[in-house]
Amino acid sequence: MNIPQAVITEAMTEVLETMYFMSPIYQGEALPEIDSLGVSVWFTGPIRGQFTLRVSRGLTSRMTSEFLACEAALPGPGQIEATVRELANVACGTFMSAWMPDENFEYGVPVPVTEALESFPHSFPVGADQPKMYLCVYLRPPGLIPPPFRWPAFSGPISKVDNGGNGGIHA
């Protein structure tokens, strides 16, 4: 099944402009850089598939600093990876909603990509002199079982923690 270029471009533009203040340009097929961060989001519904992003390492730092409104040198590796996972999460949902607006899908949690590098059909240079972002959407054949989609259901009631303070982080 072909992924419509206009739909993927519009989805990526919406996400990158709204959350990261970047304007991508569609370029077409490209081989990602070796030093890039890859994340996948599985989806299931009328069709089953895997939405995979690879982002060049240099671009990930800049994206994180824009997202968190901090200097580019400050984000740590954990924050950078978390930012790219959120990008994949939101971009997948935005694209699927735009591509098949009348269908319902379930989405898995973003997971690191472990497959070997291969050519991606859609690439988005962000600025003429910036490292690139690469995008691929796979449609897995039926019968191939994806990784666990959801965390196991929680069982049992929760009672107040009697530790003299709240159990969460006070921001």
Place this chain on the structure above:
Amino acid sequence: MAASSSPQLLQTQQEVVVGVGDCRTAVWPVSALTTYALGSCIAVVAWDWKLRLGELLHVMLPDSAIDRTASGAAGNPFLYVDTGVPELPRRLEVGGASKSRLRCCMAGGANMMADSASFEMGKRNRMPIKKAFWRAGIFVDNEDVGGNESHSVRLDLGTGQGDLRKGTAPGRVLAPGRIQVFAEGSGR
């Protein structure tokens, strides 16, 4: 015109016109801040509802790197988004405004060139402005950016209403003067 470090707060009863590459701050009973013929330029408007203090910035280009002096300063910081927009909240705070009370909007950024794919100056101005406001921690409540007609913008300092006029079309309200605040005792 080089920017002064402390903005002149206009307080006499008159309407103030803001030109290209300029930024003016005024407080009620000055009636309004206005700018005309925006073209690809963008007008950024901010208003403190409690003080009825407003500011209008008419910015032309996204990046001041082309206009740096030997000391590194931009010739006119209000011509450029990267130097002009960060000045806006600073100048307002000098006038006593509070970030939490600011209502902001932007308009303009029309594509005035026939070869629209080549320039898109309006779009190139819009993204840096949104980014600058995000970094400054200020919401842009409303925007009307794009198209291919020149805009004019008027901020009524008494009500906070922003009027937008495109080309020769009748004006429309960009930022309504009636804004929402939270009831007493509800956390605000």
Place this chain on the structure above:
Amino acid sequence: MTVLLVDDSPVMRRYVARTLQMTGLETTIYEAKNGRQGMETALDIVPDLVITNLNMPEMSGSELIEQMHASTQLRRGPPKSWAAEPSPT
């Protein structure tokens, strides 16, 4: 206003917290990294507003919402009314 943010992603918690602060509301923001911690915190602070992710470890957002609805401790009557216009004078 007391706000509870529940998300397993620390960057999303920070992003949402910053957005809330930009609204100008006087907020006290608490965070939790999963539904279980969110429920424990909610029982402790009784928030005015909860913003939660759905797909999380150790209890999803949907399960958190169900548990909160079922809790008599967290039910405090009808929601508050927020909107009022300022007087221009």
